[in-house]
Amino acid sequence: MAGSLDSLLSKCTTLSLPHTKQLHAHLFTTGQFQLPISPSRSKLLELYALSLGNLSFAILAFSQIRTPSTNDWNAIIRGFIQSPNPTNAFAWYKSMISKSRKVDALTCSFVLKACARVLARLESIQIHTHIVRKGFIADALLGTTLLDLYAKVGDIDSAEKVFDEMVKRDIASWNALISGFAQGSKPTEALSLFNRMEIDGFKPNEISVLGALSACAQLGDFKLGEKIHGYIKDERLDMNAQLVEMGSNHCGDFVLLSNVYAARERWADVGRVREAMKNRDVRKVPGLSYIEGNGVIHKFYNADKSHESWREIYAKLDEIRFRTDVRTLIPEMRSEMAPPTDIPIIICRVWKDMEGWILIPDSFAVEVSCNNNTGG
16 A cells, blocks of 8 residues: 555645645554655655645654654755745755765755755855765766856856766756856857867757857857857747746746847847746846855845844945945846846955944955846
C-alpha cells in the first residue's frame, strides 16, 4: 500500500487543502508518517509548502516528524524560496548541518535559489565552499544554479570560474553565463560565449538568443543583431512562447525581451510581450535594494516608510550625502525599457559615528545591491 501511494503521489502536483489533510491523517493512522524515509510524507510537505502556499502548516507538520529525512528538509527549504523571507532557507540549511543531517545537491540548489532572491553573496560563498567540499560541483544543475547566482549578485568572475570548472555542462549552463555576461555589462564576452557554444556542439535556443540580442543592443552591433534575428526566423523560434512555455512569471524575463524588441524598433512585438504579461498576470516588481550587514539582510523599496525608525534613517541618509565618498556607475540606457541590470550601483564608506544606528565595525564597506525590474 505504501509503495502504491508513493507512486501515485509522485505524479500529483496539487491537492485541495481538505484532501491534503486527509492524506496527512492517513499517513498518521497507517504509521507511514514516522518511517525513517517516507516519499509520501515528503510529498505532503511539498503540497503544504508549495501547492497550497501554506508554509507555516508545512513547518508544523515537519515538527511532528521524529527523524526527518533529507527530502523532508528539502521540502521546507524549497518552500522558503518563494516566501516573504527567503533567507530563512539558509537558516534551515545551517540547522541541518549543525544537527548532522545529510545535505545533498538538491538542498544546496534550493538554498542557492533562495539566496538569489535577496542577492545574498556571503551566504552563497559559504554554500559554494560546502559544495566543493562534498564534491557536488560535478552536478550540472547545481553548478548552473551557482553560476547563475554569482551572475545575479554581480560577481561575473566567480560565475565564469564556476562555469570553467564544471565537469559537465548542459544548455542551461551556457545560457546562464551568456545572460550573466549580457546583464553584467560584458556584451563582448556574452557574444564570444554564444559563438563558442555552437562550436562545442550546443544549439542555441530562445534563452541563448535572448542573451545574445541583449549583448548586441548594448554594443549597437545591428549587423550581428540582424544575423541573430535571421537565426530566430530560420529556426522558427518564438521568444514570447518560450517565456510562456517556461512558465515564467518573472517580470525581468519579459522586460528584457521587450527591451530587445524595442532596440530593434519592433513595436508590434513589444506590444505582444506586454499583452503576454497581462494575460499571465505578470506584474512589474517595484525596484528595491538590499543591504547586508553582520549577516543580516535588510530590504527596502523606493520611499519606503515601513521601518519604525524611517525618519531617523532618512535623516542619516541625508547626512551621508555630505559625509561619504560615493562612486556611482550608471550604464547607458539604449532602449525603450531598461533591462534589470541597467541600474545605479553605489558603494559608500560608513564612519564610526553611525554605530548608534547600525552595529558595524569602525571601517566597513556597505554594498547596496539593487533589484530594479521596471523601466518607468
